[in-house]
Amino acid sequence: MDGYKRTDRLNELFREEIALLLQRKVKDPRVHDVTVTAVRTSPELDVAKVYVVVPGDAAARAAALEGLRHAAPFLRHELGRTLRLRRIPELRFEYDDVHERAMRIEQLLREIKASEADEAGERPATDADSTAPPLDEPRR
Incomplete structure (x- = not known):
């Protein structure tokens, strides 16, 4: 634990505790399926941004953030009751779109690869191009 700063430890502690509280003590149905992915506190520990993922569409996301x-x-x-710290930061909830951005980047990379293959006169490899025999045919 030597390489971790105090704020890193607090961020993880806040993430775990907030997730437990949402699961066990908050009865609002809007926050039922919320997953807490990360917490980032300011250096002064006065504000904590709580990043969450919400399944569903934009309306479900907006409702969950309002509930939070x-x-x-x-x-x-x-x-404050469970952690007994001198100061508990103000909690600000934000939607964590890292997964969506990663999927979009992967999609763009696939499109670029397909475009480059078309320019080179090749077609992109698919699962059908596999050299393995179909499952219903015996190997020889």
């Missing part, structure tokens, strides 16, 4: 903002004072109070 509504529950923030309760969560902060509960964190």
Whole structure:
């Protein structure tokens, strides 16, 4: 643990505790399927950005974020009771779109590869191009 800063340890502790509180104590159905992915506290520990993932569309995401903002004072109070720190930061919830951005980058890379293959007169490899025999045919 020598390489970790205090804020790194607190970020992980806040993430775990907020996830538990959402699961066990918050009864709002809007936040039922929320996953806490990360917490980033400011150096002064006065604000903590809580990054969450919400399954569903933009409306479900907006509803969940509104529910989380509504529950923030309760969560902060509960964190103060369980963690017994001198200062509990203000909680600000944000949607974590890292997974969506990663999928978009992968899609763009596939499109570039297909485009380059078309320019070279090749067709991109697919699963059908596999040299393995079909499952219903015996190997010889």
